[in-house]
Amino acid sequence: MAKQTQPTSTVAAEEPQPPDLTGADDGVVRAMMQWLAHLRSERRLSPKTVEAYARDLRQCLQFLCAHWGEQVSLARFAALEAADIRAFMAMRRADDIAGRSLMRTLAGLRSFGRFLEREGKGKVGALSAIRAPKIAKSLPKPLPMDAAKRLADADERAGETRETWVLARDAAVMALLYGSGLRISEALGLKRREVPRPGEGDVLVVTGKGNKTRMVPVLQNVLQLIDEYARLCPYPLPAEGPMFLGAKGGPLSPRIIQLAMERLRGALGLPDSATPHALRHSFATHLLSRGGDLRAIQELLGHASLSTTQIYTGIDSERLLQVYASAHPRR
The missing domain is CATH 1.10.443.10 (Intergrase catalytic core)
Structure with a gap:
Protein backbone atom coordinates (compact mmCIF):
# COMPACT_ATOMS: atom_id res chain seq x y z
CA MET A 1 0.00 0.00 0.00
CA ALA A 2 1.35 3.38 -0.97
CA LYS A 3 2.17 5.63 1.95
CA GLN A 4 -0.23 8.54 2.12
CA THR A 5 1.22 12.00 2.49
CA GLN A 6 -0.13 14.16 5.27
CA PRO A 7 -2.00 17.30 4.21
CA THR A 8 -0.23 20.53 5.02
CA SER A 9 -3.39 22.56 5.57
CA THR A 10 -3.35 22.01 9.34
CA VAL A 11 0.15 23.43 9.70
CA ALA A 12 -0.65 26.39 7.49
CA ALA A 13 -3.77 27.15 9.49
CA GLU A 14 -1.68 27.50 12.65
CA GLU A 15 0.66 30.09 11.13
CA PRO A 16 -0.19 33.81 11.46
CA GLN A 17 -2.19 34.87 8.45
CA PRO A 18 -1.38 38.13 6.61
CA PRO A 19 -3.83 40.92 7.40
CA ASP A 20 -6.39 41.83 4.75
CA LEU A 21 -4.83 45.03 3.41
CA THR A 22 -6.16 45.81 -0.03
CA GLY A 23 -4.79 49.36 0.26
CA ALA A 24 -1.15 48.39 0.95
CA ASP A 25 1.55 46.56 -0.99
CA ASP A 26 3.35 43.37 0.06
CA GLY A 27 6.20 45.29 1.73
CA VAL A 28 3.80 47.05 4.10
CA VAL A 29 1.97 43.79 4.83
CA ARG A 30 5.23 42.03 5.75
CA ALA A 31 6.35 44.96 7.92
CA MET A 32 3.01 44.99 9.70
CA MET A 33 3.21 41.26 10.48
CA GLN A 34 6.76 41.69 11.83
CA TRP A 35 5.64 44.64 13.95
CA LEU A 36 2.70 42.72 15.43
CA ALA A 37 4.99 39.78 16.23
CA HIS A 38 7.37 42.23 17.94
CA LEU A 39 4.50 43.63 20.03
CA ARG A 40 3.47 40.15 21.14
CA SER A 41 6.84 38.54 21.83
CA GLU A 42 9.18 41.39 22.81
CA ARG A 43 6.87 44.15 24.05
CA ARG A 44 4.54 41.52 25.55
CA LEU A 45 1.46 43.66 25.00
CA SER A 46 -1.90 42.12 25.78
CA PRO A 47 -3.70 40.35 22.90
CA LYS A 48 -6.49 42.96 23.01
CA THR A 49 -4.01 45.84 22.67
CA VAL A 50 -2.26 44.13 19.75
CA GLU A 51 -5.61 43.51 18.09
CA ALA A 52 -6.64 47.15 18.55
CA TYR A 53 -3.31 48.45 17.17
CA ALA A 54 -3.62 46.16 14.14
CA ARG A 55 -7.16 47.35 13.49
CA ASP A 56 -6.16 51.02 13.81
CA LEU A 57 -3.23 50.66 11.40
CA ARG A 58 -5.35 48.74 8.91
CA GLN A 59 -7.98 51.50 8.95
CA CYS A 60 -5.28 54.14 8.48
CA LEU A 61 -3.73 52.35 5.51
CA GLN A 62 -7.12 51.90 3.86
CA PHE A 63 -7.84 55.60 4.38
CA LEU A 64 -4.48 56.64 2.94
CA CYS A 65 -5.02 54.46 -0.13
CA ALA A 66 -8.29 56.24 -0.85
CA HIS A 67 -6.84 59.62 0.19
CA TRP A 68 -3.83 59.37 -2.15
CA GLY A 69 -5.51 57.36 -4.87
CA GLU A 70 -2.75 54.74 -4.87
CA GLN A 71 -1.64 51.67 -2.95
CA VAL A 72 0.47 52.47 0.12
CA SER A 73 4.13 51.42 -0.05
CA LEU A 74 6.78 51.70 2.66
CA ALA A 75 8.37 54.64 0.85
CA ARG A 76 5.03 56.41 0.50
CA PHE A 77 4.15 55.78 4.15
CA ALA A 78 7.52 57.20 5.27
CA ALA A 79 6.67 60.35 3.29
CA LEU A 80 3.49 60.93 5.29
CA GLU A 81 2.68 64.54 5.99
CA ALA A 82 1.02 65.88 9.12
CA ALA A 83 -1.99 66.92 7.03
CA ASP A 84 -2.53 63.28 6.00
CA ILE A 85 -2.67 62.13 9.63
CA ARG A 86 -4.94 65.01 10.62
CA ALA A 87 -7.30 64.08 7.79
CA PHE A 88 -7.41 60.46 8.99
CA MET A 89 -8.03 61.50 12.61
CA ALA A 90 -10.77 63.91 11.47
CA MET A 91 -12.44 61.08 9.58
CA ARG A 92 -12.33 58.88 12.68
CA ARG A 93 -13.70 61.66 14.88
CA ALA A 94 -16.55 62.16 12.39
CA ASP A 95 -17.45 58.51 13.07
CA ASP A 96 -18.00 59.46 16.74
CA ILE A 97 -14.77 57.82 17.89
CA ALA A 98 -13.94 58.97 21.42
CA GLY A 99 -10.79 60.92 22.28
CA ARG A 100 -9.32 58.03 24.24
CA SER A 101 -9.63 55.71 21.22
CA LEU A 102 -8.04 58.35 18.99
CA MET A 103 -5.16 58.61 21.44
CA ARG A 104 -4.69 54.83 21.24
CA THR A 105 -4.79 55.03 17.44
CA LEU A 106 -2.03 57.65 17.38
CA ALA A 107 0.04 55.60 19.85
CA GLY A 108 -0.25 52.56 17.59
CA LEU A 109 0.75 54.48 14.47
CA ARG A 110 3.74 55.96 16.28
CA SER A 111 4.76 52.48 17.44
CA PHE A 112 4.65 51.22 13.85
CA GLY A 113 6.64 54.26 12.72
CA ARG A 114 9.34 53.64 15.34
CA PHE A 115 9.50 49.97 14.32
CA LEU A 116 10.03 50.92 10.65
CA GLU A 117 12.80 53.32 11.63
CA ARG A 118 14.58 50.70 13.78
CA GLU A 119 14.36 48.21 10.91
CA GLY A 120 15.83 50.74 8.47
CA LYS A 121 12.63 51.01 6.43
CA GLY A 122 12.16 54.76 6.64
CA LYS A 123 11.53 57.50 9.19
CA VAL A 124 7.94 58.73 9.54
CA GLY A 125 8.63 62.20 10.93
CA ALA A 126 5.06 63.47 10.54
CA LEU A 127 3.75 61.26 13.35
CA SER A 128 5.79 63.10 15.98
CA ALA A 129 4.39 66.44 14.78
CA ILE A 130 0.80 65.46 15.63
CA ARG A 131 -0.45 66.44 19.08
CA ALA A 132 -2.40 63.83 20.98
CA PRO A 133 -6.16 64.55 21.14
CA LYS A 134 -7.48 65.99 24.37
CA ILE A 135 -9.64 63.71 26.45
CA ALA A 136 -12.00 64.70 29.19
CA LYS A 137 -10.68 63.80 32.60
CA SER A 138 -13.04 61.54 34.50
CA LEU A 139 -12.44 60.30 38.01
CA PRO A 140 -13.13 56.67 38.91
CA LYS A 141 -16.34 56.19 40.87
CA PRO A 142 -15.64 54.12 43.99
CA LEU A 143 -18.38 52.53 46.05
CA PRO A 144 -19.15 53.47 49.65
CA ALA A 278 -15.33 49.75 40.57
CA LEU A 279 -14.32 47.41 43.41
CA ARG A 280 -10.69 47.89 42.36
CA HIS A 281 -11.22 51.66 42.39
CA SER A 282 -12.83 51.35 45.82
CA PHE A 283 -9.84 49.37 47.12
CA ALA A 284 -7.43 52.14 46.11
CA THR A 285 -9.62 55.04 47.21
CA HIS A 286 -10.43 53.58 50.62
CA LEU A 287 -6.76 52.78 51.29
CA LEU A 288 -5.77 56.33 50.37
CA SER A 289 -8.50 57.87 52.54
CA ARG A 290 -7.14 55.92 55.52
CA GLY A 291 -3.59 57.15 55.07
CA GLY A 292 -2.25 54.63 52.57
CA ASP A 293 1.00 55.57 50.81
CA LEU A 294 0.49 56.43 47.14
CA ARG A 295 3.62 54.59 46.01
CA ALA A 296 2.57 51.46 47.90
CA ILE A 297 -0.90 51.63 46.34
CA GLN A 298 0.76 51.88 42.92
CA GLU A 299 2.63 48.63 43.61
CA LEU A 300 -0.50 46.89 44.86
CA LEU A 301 -2.49 47.89 41.77
CA GLY A 302 0.31 46.99 39.38
CA HIS A 303 0.37 50.43 37.72
CA ALA A 304 3.46 51.00 35.59
CA SER A 305 3.34 54.75 36.23
CA LEU A 306 2.63 56.67 39.43
CA SER A 307 0.65 59.21 37.36
CA THR A 308 -1.98 56.51 36.76
CA THR A 309 -2.38 55.98 40.49
CA GLN A 310 -2.54 59.72 41.20
CA ILE A 311 -6.11 59.90 39.86
CA TYR A 312 -7.18 58.58 43.25
CA THR A 313 -5.78 61.66 44.97
CA GLY A 314 -8.34 63.65 42.96
CA ILE A 315 -11.14 61.52 44.37
CA ASP A 316 -9.90 61.98 47.91
CA SER A 317 -9.46 65.74 47.45
CA GLU A 318 -12.99 65.98 46.06
CA ARG A 319 -14.35 64.12 49.08
CA LEU A 320 -12.46 66.42 51.48
CA LEU A 321 -13.84 69.50 49.76
CA GLN A 322 -17.37 68.13 50.07
CA VAL A 323 -16.84 67.54 53.79
CA TYR A 324 -15.40 71.04 54.16
CA ALA A 325 -18.29 72.66 52.31
CA SER A 326 -20.94 70.84 54.34
CA ALA A 327 -19.31 70.97 57.79
CA HIS A 328 -17.36 74.23 58.08
CA PRO A 329 -19.08 76.53 60.65
CA ARG A 330 -18.61 79.62 58.46
CA ARG A 331 -20.23 78.12 55.37
Whole structure:
Protein backbone atom coordinates (compact mmCIF):
# COMPACT_ATOMS: atom_id res chain seq x y z
CA MET A 1 0.00 0.00 0.00
CA ALA A 2 1.35 3.38 -0.97
CA LYS A 3 2.17 5.63 1.95
CA GLN A 4 -0.23 8.54 2.12
CA THR A 5 1.22 12.00 2.49
CA GLN A 6 -0.13 14.16 5.27
CA PRO A 7 -2.00 17.30 4.21
CA THR A 8 -0.23 20.53 5.02
CA SER A 9 -3.39 22.56 5.57
CA THR A 10 -3.35 22.01 9.34
CA VAL A 11 0.15 23.43 9.70
CA ALA A 12 -0.65 26.39 7.49
CA ALA A 13 -3.77 27.15 9.49
CA GLU A 14 -1.68 27.50 12.65
CA GLU A 15 0.66 30.09 11.13
CA PRO A 16 -0.19 33.81 11.46
CA GLN A 17 -2.19 34.87 8.45
CA PRO A 18 -1.38 38.13 6.61
CA PRO A 19 -3.83 40.92 7.40
CA ASP A 20 -6.39 41.83 4.75
CA LEU A 21 -4.83 45.03 3.41
CA THR A 22 -6.16 45.81 -0.03
CA GLY A 23 -4.79 49.36 0.26
CA ALA A 24 -1.15 48.39 0.95
CA ASP A 25 1.55 46.56 -0.99
CA ASP A 26 3.35 43.37 0.06
CA GLY A 27 6.20 45.29 1.73
CA VAL A 28 3.80 47.05 4.10
CA VAL A 29 1.97 43.79 4.83
CA ARG A 30 5.23 42.03 5.75
CA ALA A 31 6.35 44.96 7.92
CA MET A 32 3.01 44.99 9.70
CA MET A 33 3.21 41.26 10.48
CA GLN A 34 6.76 41.69 11.83
CA TRP A 35 5.64 44.64 13.95
CA LEU A 36 2.70 42.72 15.43
CA ALA A 37 4.99 39.78 16.23
CA HIS A 38 7.37 42.23 17.94
CA LEU A 39 4.50 43.63 20.03
CA ARG A 40 3.47 40.15 21.14
CA SER A 41 6.84 38.54 21.83
CA GLU A 42 9.18 41.39 22.81
CA ARG A 43 6.87 44.15 24.05
CA ARG A 44 4.54 41.52 25.55
CA LEU A 45 1.46 43.66 25.00
CA SER A 46 -1.90 42.12 25.78
CA PRO A 47 -3.70 40.35 22.90
CA LYS A 48 -6.49 42.96 23.01
CA THR A 49 -4.01 45.84 22.67
CA VAL A 50 -2.26 44.13 19.75
CA GLU A 51 -5.61 43.51 18.09
CA ALA A 52 -6.64 47.15 18.55
CA TYR A 53 -3.31 48.45 17.17
CA ALA A 54 -3.62 46.16 14.14
CA ARG A 55 -7.16 47.35 13.49
CA ASP A 56 -6.16 51.02 13.81
CA LEU A 57 -3.23 50.66 11.40
CA ARG A 58 -5.35 48.74 8.91
CA GLN A 59 -7.98 51.50 8.95
CA CYS A 60 -5.28 54.14 8.48
CA LEU A 61 -3.73 52.35 5.51
CA GLN A 62 -7.12 51.90 3.86
CA PHE A 63 -7.84 55.60 4.38
CA LEU A 64 -4.48 56.64 2.94
CA CYS A 65 -5.02 54.46 -0.13
CA ALA A 66 -8.29 56.24 -0.85
CA HIS A 67 -6.84 59.62 0.19
CA TRP A 68 -3.83 59.37 -2.15
CA GLY A 69 -5.51 57.36 -4.87
CA GLU A 70 -2.75 54.74 -4.87
CA GLN A 71 -1.64 51.67 -2.95
CA VAL A 72 0.47 52.47 0.12
CA SER A 73 4.13 51.42 -0.05
CA LEU A 74 6.78 51.70 2.66
CA ALA A 75 8.37 54.64 0.85
CA ARG A 76 5.03 56.41 0.50
CA PHE A 77 4.15 55.78 4.15
CA ALA A 78 7.52 57.20 5.27
CA ALA A 79 6.67 60.35 3.29
CA LEU A 80 3.49 60.93 5.29
CA GLU A 81 2.68 64.54 5.99
CA ALA A 82 1.02 65.88 9.12
CA ALA A 83 -1.99 66.92 7.03
CA ASP A 84 -2.53 63.28 6.00
CA ILE A 85 -2.67 62.13 9.63
CA ARG A 86 -4.94 65.01 10.62
CA ALA A 87 -7.30 64.08 7.79
CA PHE A 88 -7.41 60.46 8.99
CA MET A 89 -8.03 61.50 12.61
CA ALA A 90 -10.77 63.91 11.47
CA MET A 91 -12.44 61.08 9.58
CA ARG A 92 -12.33 58.88 12.68
CA ARG A 93 -13.70 61.66 14.88
CA ALA A 94 -16.55 62.16 12.39
CA ASP A 95 -17.45 58.51 13.07
CA ASP A 96 -18.00 59.46 16.74
CA ILE A 97 -14.77 57.82 17.89
CA ALA A 98 -13.94 58.97 21.42
CA GLY A 99 -10.79 60.92 22.28
CA ARG A 100 -9.32 58.03 24.24
CA SER A 101 -9.63 55.71 21.22
CA LEU A 102 -8.04 58.35 18.99
CA MET A 103 -5.16 58.61 21.44
CA ARG A 104 -4.69 54.83 21.24
CA THR A 105 -4.79 55.03 17.44
CA LEU A 106 -2.03 57.65 17.38
CA ALA A 107 0.04 55.60 19.85
CA GLY A 108 -0.25 52.56 17.59
CA LEU A 109 0.75 54.48 14.47
CA ARG A 110 3.74 55.96 16.28
CA SER A 111 4.76 52.48 17.44
CA PHE A 112 4.65 51.22 13.85
CA GLY A 113 6.64 54.26 12.72
CA ARG A 114 9.34 53.64 15.34
CA PHE A 115 9.50 49.97 14.32
CA LEU A 116 10.03 50.92 10.65
CA GLU A 117 12.80 53.32 11.63
CA ARG A 118 14.58 50.70 13.78
CA GLU A 119 14.36 48.21 10.91
CA GLY A 120 15.83 50.74 8.47
CA LYS A 121 12.63 51.01 6.43
CA GLY A 122 12.16 54.76 6.64
CA LYS A 123 11.53 57.50 9.19
CA VAL A 124 7.94 58.73 9.54
CA GLY A 125 8.63 62.20 10.93
CA ALA A 126 5.06 63.47 10.54
CA LEU A 127 3.75 61.26 13.35
CA SER A 128 5.79 63.10 15.98
CA ALA A 129 4.39 66.44 14.78
CA ILE A 130 0.80 65.46 15.63
CA ARG A 131 -0.45 66.44 19.08
CA ALA A 132 -2.40 63.83 20.98
CA PRO A 133 -6.16 64.55 21.14
CA LYS A 134 -7.48 65.99 24.37
CA ILE A 135 -9.64 63.71 26.45
CA ALA A 136 -12.00 64.70 29.19
CA LYS A 137 -10.68 63.80 32.60
CA SER A 138 -13.04 61.54 34.50
CA LEU A 139 -12.44 60.30 38.01
CA PRO A 140 -13.13 56.67 38.91
CA LYS A 141 -16.34 56.19 40.87
CA PRO A 142 -15.64 54.12 43.99
CA LEU A 143 -18.38 52.53 46.05
CA PRO A 144 -19.15 53.47 49.65
CA MET A 145 -17.27 51.22 52.09
CA ASP A 146 -20.44 49.64 53.46
CA ALA A 147 -21.74 48.80 49.97
CA ALA A 148 -18.40 47.31 48.91
CA LYS A 149 -18.46 45.02 51.94
CA ARG A 150 -22.06 43.94 51.34
CA LEU A 151 -21.28 42.89 47.78
CA ALA A 152 -19.15 40.10 49.22
CA ASP A 153 -22.03 38.77 51.35
CA ALA A 154 -23.75 35.80 49.69
CA ASP A 155 -26.81 36.39 51.91
CA GLU A 156 -27.56 39.57 49.92
CA ARG A 157 -28.67 37.26 47.08
CA ALA A 158 -30.42 34.69 49.23
CA GLY A 159 -33.72 35.20 47.38
CA GLU A 160 -32.28 34.19 44.00
CA THR A 161 -32.98 30.75 42.57
CA ARG A 162 -29.32 29.87 42.19
CA GLU A 163 -27.26 27.09 43.61
CA THR A 164 -25.57 27.82 46.92
CA TRP A 165 -22.10 27.18 45.54
CA VAL A 166 -22.65 29.73 42.75
CA LEU A 167 -23.64 32.43 45.24
CA ALA A 168 -20.61 31.53 47.39
CA ARG A 169 -18.35 31.70 44.32
CA ASP A 170 -19.59 35.14 43.27
CA ALA A 171 -19.23 36.47 46.81
CA ALA A 172 -15.65 35.13 46.97
CA VAL A 173 -14.72 36.81 43.67
CA MET A 174 -16.25 40.14 44.75
CA ALA A 175 -14.39 39.96 48.06
CA LEU A 176 -11.13 39.27 46.23
CA LEU A 177 -11.59 42.20 43.85
CA TYR A 178 -12.24 44.60 46.72
CA GLY A 179 -9.90 43.04 49.29
CA SER A 180 -6.82 42.87 47.04
CA GLY A 181 -7.63 45.44 44.33
CA LEU A 182 -7.39 42.94 41.48
CA ARG A 183 -8.57 43.34 37.93
CA ILE A 184 -11.30 40.82 37.15
CA SER A 185 -9.03 39.09 34.62
CA GLU A 186 -6.35 38.73 37.31
CA ALA A 187 -8.77 37.20 39.81
CA LEU A 188 -10.27 34.74 37.33
CA GLY A 189 -6.82 33.86 36.01
CA LEU A 190 -5.68 32.48 39.38
CA LYS A 191 -4.91 28.76 39.59
CA ARG A 192 -5.97 26.71 42.60
CA ARG A 193 -2.37 26.23 43.77
CA GLU A 194 -1.82 30.00 43.74
CA VAL A 195 -4.47 30.68 46.39
CA PRO A 196 -3.39 29.77 49.94
CA ARG A 197 -5.87 28.19 52.29
CA PRO A 198 -6.88 30.13 55.42
CA GLY A 199 -4.04 30.24 57.92
CA GLU A 200 -1.47 28.98 55.40
CA GLY A 201 -0.50 32.27 53.77
CA ASP A 202 -1.55 35.84 53.15
CA VAL A 203 -0.03 36.71 49.75
CA LEU A 204 -1.07 36.14 46.14
CA VAL A 205 1.26 36.22 43.14
CA VAL A 206 -0.84 37.80 40.40
CA THR A 207 -0.17 37.98 36.66
CA GLY A 208 -1.27 41.37 35.36
CA LYS A 209 -1.01 43.33 32.13
CA GLY A 210 1.92 42.46 29.91
CA ASN A 211 2.32 39.16 31.80
CA LYS A 212 3.96 41.08 34.64
CA THR A 213 3.69 39.45 38.06
CA ARG A 214 3.32 41.17 41.39
CA MET A 215 2.68 40.18 44.99
CA VAL A 216 -0.49 41.40 46.68
CA PRO A 217 -1.73 40.74 50.21
CA VAL A 218 -4.97 38.83 50.71
CA LEU A 219 -7.12 39.04 53.83
CA GLN A 220 -7.86 35.92 55.84
CA ASN A 221 -11.61 36.53 55.70
CA VAL A 222 -11.35 36.64 51.89
CA LEU A 223 -9.48 33.32 51.94
CA GLN A 224 -12.24 31.91 54.14
CA LEU A 225 -14.86 32.93 51.57
CA ILE A 226 -12.81 31.29 48.80
CA ASP A 227 -12.40 28.18 50.93
CA GLU A 228 -16.17 28.04 51.54
CA TYR A 229 -16.80 28.24 47.80
CA ALA A 230 -14.21 25.48 47.16
CA ARG A 231 -15.92 23.26 49.76
CA LEU A 232 -19.32 23.71 48.10
CA CYS A 233 -18.12 23.52 44.48
CA PRO A 234 -19.44 20.30 42.86
CA TYR A 235 -16.48 20.08 40.47
CA PRO A 236 -12.89 19.04 41.26
CA LEU A 237 -10.41 21.89 41.66
CA PRO A 238 -7.01 20.49 40.61
CA ALA A 239 -3.91 22.43 41.61
CA GLU A 240 -3.11 23.49 38.03
CA GLY A 241 -6.72 24.28 37.14
CA PRO A 242 -8.60 27.58 37.54
CA MET A 243 -9.65 28.58 41.04
CA PHE A 244 -13.07 29.80 39.93
CA LEU A 245 -15.32 27.65 37.76
CA GLY A 246 -18.45 28.32 35.75
CA ALA A 247 -21.76 26.49 36.07
CA LYS A 248 -20.61 23.70 33.69
CA GLY A 249 -17.19 23.24 35.28
CA GLY A 250 -15.12 25.31 32.83
CA PRO A 251 -13.22 28.54 33.57
CA LEU A 252 -15.48 31.28 34.91
CA SER A 253 -16.30 34.04 32.42
CA PRO A 254 -15.95 37.69 33.51
CA ARG A 255 -19.43 38.29 32.07
CA ILE A 256 -20.95 36.07 34.77
CA ILE A 257 -19.49 38.29 37.51
CA GLN A 258 -20.66 41.41 35.64
CA LEU A 259 -24.21 40.01 35.54
CA ALA A 260 -24.04 39.14 39.25
CA MET A 261 -22.98 42.73 39.93
CA GLU A 262 -25.92 44.04 37.91
CA ARG A 263 -28.34 42.03 40.06
CA LEU A 264 -26.67 43.28 43.23
CA ARG A 265 -26.87 46.89 42.03
CA GLY A 266 -30.63 46.62 42.01
CA ALA A 267 -30.79 44.94 45.41
CA LEU A 268 -28.49 47.49 47.06
CA GLY A 269 -29.71 50.56 45.18
CA LEU A 270 -26.31 51.28 43.61
CA PRO A 271 -25.70 53.34 40.43
CA ASP A 272 -24.71 51.89 37.06
CA SER A 273 -21.10 52.82 37.81
CA ALA A 274 -21.02 49.97 40.37
CA THR A 275 -19.16 47.41 38.26
CA PRO A 276 -16.61 44.73 39.19
CA HIS A 277 -13.85 47.17 38.19
CA ALA A 278 -15.33 49.75 40.57
CA LEU A 279 -14.32 47.41 43.41
CA ARG A 280 -10.69 47.89 42.36
CA HIS A 281 -11.22 51.66 42.39
CA SER A 282 -12.83 51.35 45.82
CA PHE A 283 -9.84 49.37 47.12
CA ALA A 284 -7.43 52.14 46.11
CA THR A 285 -9.62 55.04 47.21
CA HIS A 286 -10.43 53.58 50.62
CA LEU A 287 -6.76 52.78 51.29
CA LEU A 288 -5.77 56.33 50.37
CA SER A 289 -8.50 57.87 52.54
CA ARG A 290 -7.14 55.92 55.52
CA GLY A 291 -3.59 57.15 55.07
CA GLY A 292 -2.25 54.63 52.57
CA ASP A 293 1.00 55.57 50.81
CA LEU A 294 0.49 56.43 47.14
CA ARG A 295 3.62 54.59 46.01
CA ALA A 296 2.57 51.46 47.90
CA ILE A 297 -0.90 51.63 46.34
CA GLN A 298 0.76 51.88 42.92
CA GLU A 299 2.63 48.63 43.61
CA LEU A 300 -0.50 46.89 44.86
CA LEU A 301 -2.49 47.89 41.77
CA GLY A 302 0.31 46.99 39.38
CA HIS A 303 0.37 50.43 37.72
CA ALA A 304 3.46 51.00 35.59
CA SER A 305 3.34 54.75 36.23
CA LEU A 306 2.63 56.67 39.43
CA SER A 307 0.65 59.21 37.36
CA THR A 308 -1.98 56.51 36.76
CA THR A 309 -2.38 55.98 40.49
CA GLN A 310 -2.54 59.72 41.20
CA ILE A 311 -6.11 59.90 39.86
CA TYR A 312 -7.18 58.58 43.25
CA THR A 313 -5.78 61.66 44.97
CA GLY A 314 -8.34 63.65 42.96
CA ILE A 315 -11.14 61.52 44.37
CA ASP A 316 -9.90 61.98 47.91
CA SER A 317 -9.46 65.74 47.45
CA GLU A 318 -12.99 65.98 46.06
CA ARG A 319 -14.35 64.12 49.08
CA LEU A 320 -12.46 66.42 51.48
CA LEU A 321 -13.84 69.50 49.76
CA GLN A 322 -17.37 68.13 50.07
CA VAL A 323 -16.84 67.54 53.79
CA TYR A 324 -15.40 71.04 54.16
CA ALA A 325 -18.29 72.66 52.31
CA SER A 326 -20.94 70.84 54.34
CA ALA A 327 -19.31 70.97 57.79
CA HIS A 328 -17.36 74.23 58.08
CA PRO A 329 -19.08 76.53 60.65
CA ARG A 330 -18.61 79.62 58.46
CA ARG A 331 -20.23 78.12 55.37
